[in-house]
Amino acid sequence: MASQKKKHLLPGFGLSLGVTLVYLSLIVLIPLAAVFLRTTELSLHEFWAVVTTPRVVATYKLTFGASLLAAVINLVFGLLTAWVLVRYQFFGKKVLDALVDLPFALPTAVAGIALTAIYAPNGWLGQWLEPHGIKVAFTPLGVVVALTFIGLPFVVRTVQPVLEDFSAEAEEAAASLGANRWQTFYKIILPAIWPALLTGFSLAFARAVGEYGSVIFIAGNMPMISEITPLMIITKLEQYDYAGATAIAVVMLVISFVLLLLINLLQWWSNHRHGHK
Numbered sequence: 001m002a003s004q005k006k007k008h009l010l011p012g013f014g015l016s017l018g019v020t021l022v023y024l025s026l027i028v029l030i031p032l033a034a035v036f037l038r039t040t041e042l043s044l045h046e047f048w049a050v051v052t053t054p055r056v057v058a059t060y061k062l063t064f065g066a067s068l069l070a071a072v073i074n075l076v077f078g079l080l081t082a083w084v085l086v087r088y089q090f091f092g093k094k095v096l097d098a099l100v101d102l103p104f105a106l107p108t109a110v111a112g113i114a115l116t117a118i119y120a121p122n123g124w125l126g127q128w129l130e131p132h133g134i135k136v137a138f139t140p141l142g143v144v145v146a147l148t149f150i151g152l153p154f155v156v157r158t159v160q161p162v163l164e165d166f167s168a169e170a171e172e173a174a175a176s177l178g179a180n181r182w183q184t185f186y187k188i189i190l191p192a193i194w195p196a197l198l199t200g201f202s203l204a205f206a207r208a209v210g211e212y213g214s215v216i217f218i219a220g221n222m223p224m225i226s227e228i229t230p231l232m233i234i235t236k237l238e239q240y241d242y243a244g245a246t247a248i249a250v251v252m253l254v255i256s257f258v259l260l261l262l263i264n265l266l267q268w269w270s271n272h273r274h275g276h277k
Helices: 001-007 013-041 044-050 054-087 094-099 108-119 128-131 141-163 168-176 181-209 213-219 227-237 243-275
Strands: none
Touching: 001 013, 013 243, 044 243, 054 094, 054 141, 054 181, 054 243, 094 141, 108 128, 108 141, 108 213, 141 181, 141 213, 168 181, 181 243, 213 227, 227 243
C-alpha cells in the first residue's frame, strides 16, 4: 500500500506532463523543426555554399566571438557587482540594485541608440576615446559593449541569491584555520557559487547570440567587419531568400546548441565533482 501511494504523490502528473509536452512542442519544437525543414529546399551543395560564403563566416566569427567575450566579461564583473550588493551596505544601494535590471526593461533599440550616442566619435565618452585611437561605435568593440550591457543582469541575478544564502560561518572557519582571503574565496566561496556562475554565463551568452536591436545601431553593420549573423538573416529575408535565411539560422542554432550543451556538461561535471568531495 505504501508503495502504491508513493506512485500517486503527484495527482494529475500524466495530464500535467502531457500539457507541458504539447506546449513545448507548439512553442519550441515545431518552430525549430520548421526551420530545419525549410532548408530541405536547398541541396547539400547549395546549403554549404550559402553558409560558408566569406561574408556569412565573418558574421559567425563576430557574433559568437563577441558573445563569448561579453559573457566572460559579465562573468567577472557580474560576480563583483553581486558581491558588492550582497556584502556591503552603502548609500544608494537600492538604486544600484534597481539599475542592474535596466537592460531587462529597456527596449533594445533604445539601448542601442543610447550606447551609440555615448560612444560615437562625437559622443560623451567617444570624444575622449577617439584621440587615443580607441574607437567603440561602428566597430566590433561596439558589438562587445552592447552585448555586455544586455547580458549583465543574467549573471548578477543568478549569483546574487546564492551569495545571500551563503553562510559567513564557513568563511570565518577558514580564516580561523589560517586561510587568507584568496584561499577562502578559491576554496570555499567559488565552489559554492560556481554552478550559479556557469548558469549566468550560459544565459548571458545565449542572450547575446540572439541580440539584434541594440547591436545594429552601434555596430555600423559593415560587411566583413561589424556585421552580425542575425542581421545577415534579416538581409536574406528582405531579399526574399527564405531558404538562405533558414540555412544560416540552422547553422547558428546548431552552434549555439553545441556550445550551450558543453557549458551544461561542464556545470554537471562541476556539480558531480563537488558533490563527491
